[in-house]
Amino acid sequence: MSSPPVAKSPEEILARxxxxxxxxxxxxxDIVEWIGTYLRDLGASVTVLPGPEGDRWNLFATLGPADRPGIILSGHMDVVPAAEPNWSSDPFSLRREGERLYGRGTSDMKGFLAAALAALPAIAARPLSRPLHLAFSYDEEAGCRGVPHLLSRLPELCARPEGCIVGEPSGLRAIRAHKGKAAARIEITGRTGHSSRPDLGLNAVHAMAEIVTEAVRSAEALTQGPFDDNFEPPYSSLQVGTITGGQAVNIIPDRCAIEIEARAVAGVDPAGLFAGIEAKLASLSERGFTTRWEGLSAYPALSLRENAPLAVLLGDLTGQEPLPAVSYGTEAGLYQAAGIDAIICGPGDIARAHKPDEYIEIGELAACRKMIEALGQRLSA
Known part of the structure; x- marks a missing residue:
């Protein structure tokens, strides 16, 4: 693959x-190789970090002295599928219409990656006294599965950073908090047979009804607190999202599966919200059912104090006070759990994500590029 020019506009980079x-x-x-080549051409130190899957990689790069505390720009390279039939154009070919740029990932969140990469030539030309790092991850959309592997390697790649800016779409308004999340799949296997002899079978759907009932009870209990008024709703939540099972009305169903999720306010372990469900599941095993619990994803809540240096910095860079919280989750909570202050701030709007004709505005990219270039000035002071 030929080396890309080091000076490109955000729109050109986003198209690629x-x-x-x-x-x-x-x-x-392919995307890791292209970004890595672009960064090396700028003189960045680039490390490609393989995940256990064998075909996916995180990427970590540094401009400036890696042995000093600096700032991380964090983003994910993966996108959700684009199989919806009502796209107006090829979702993997950037289309411009007026000031809008359409394509899968434009807002969530390749727009941030493009703005960051476009800002780097100006930053690379400066003598940085503190480093700027880029941490680009994989499979964030599957529950932040890639970034933990990057975080485990971070101590050997750089001095502990001062902070991390996660560029999820926020209208370029910094955000200090989000809820944590855990998701799981539960499968119950019973014993099939003809519905005329229920005494000879083990009905997995009936058994799962007990699990669903417990999930509803747990969800209702969470509405009683603890509370955090920065969120809507201001309490933790739990829901059953999918349920499948059975073959026909006259066959005892021997299998049923559900997927559940919990979202927790700061200070509450999201996985701990499943305790009542796990206890109920154990009781089914004692009655002859086979049960299986599969964790699908988990990440902690983010909670950055209002007067944290990183929050003050982003307020200065954006010209706006950071917002207290948002409902969606990000990798920022994992950075904070690793001992690195984190905050959300990126171009675009989360309301445009995960739907046909996702777009970002050219002005939003330009504003993000300007913000990151201003950050580079701070790191060279």
């Missing part, structure tokens, strides 16, 4: 990034 169909759960070598 969108052309890589880096759908969550699939190989991402």
């Amino acid at each position: 990034l969108i052309s890589f169909p880096s759908v969550v759960g699939t190989a991402n070598g």
Whole structure:
């Protein structure tokens, strides 16, 4: 692959990034190679970090002295699938219409990657006294599965950073908090047979009804607190999202499966909200059912104090006070759990994500590029 020019506009870079169909759960070598080549041409130190899947990689790069505390720009390279039939154009070919740029990942969140990469030539030309790092991950859309492998390697790559800016779409308004999340799949296997002899079978759907009932009870209990008024709703939540099972009305169903999720306010372990469900599941095993619990994803809540240096910095860079919280989750909570202050701030709007004709505005990219260039000035002071 030929080396890309080091000076490109955010729109040009975004077009290239969108052309890589880096759908969550699939190989991402092409996009990693292109970004890595671009960064090396700027003189950045680049490390490609393989994940255990064997076909996916995180990427970590540094401009400036890696042995000093600096700032991380964090983003994910994967996107959700674009199989919806009502796209107006090829979702993996950037289309401009007026001031809008359409394509899968434009807002979530290749727009941030493009703005960051476009800002780097100006930053690389400066003598940085503190480093700027880029941490680009895979499979964020599957529950932040890639970034833990990057975080485990961070101590050997740089001095502990002062902070991390996670560029999820926020209208370029910094955000200090989000809820944590855990998701799981539960499968119950019973014993099939003819519905005229229920005494000879073990009905997995009936058994799962007990689990669903417990989930509803747990969800209702959470409405009683603890509370955090920065969120809507201001309490933790739990729901059953999918349920499948059975073959026909006259066959005792021997299998049923559900997927559940919990979202927790700061200070509450999201996985701990499943305790009542796990206890009920154990009781089914004692009655002859086979049960299986599979964790699908988990990440902690983010909670950055109002007067934290990182919050003050982003307020200065954006010209707006950071917002207290948002409802969606990000990798920022994992950075904070690793001992690195984190905050959300990126171009675009989360309301445009995960739907046909996702777009970002050219002005939003330009504003993000300007913000990151201003950050580079701070790191060279």
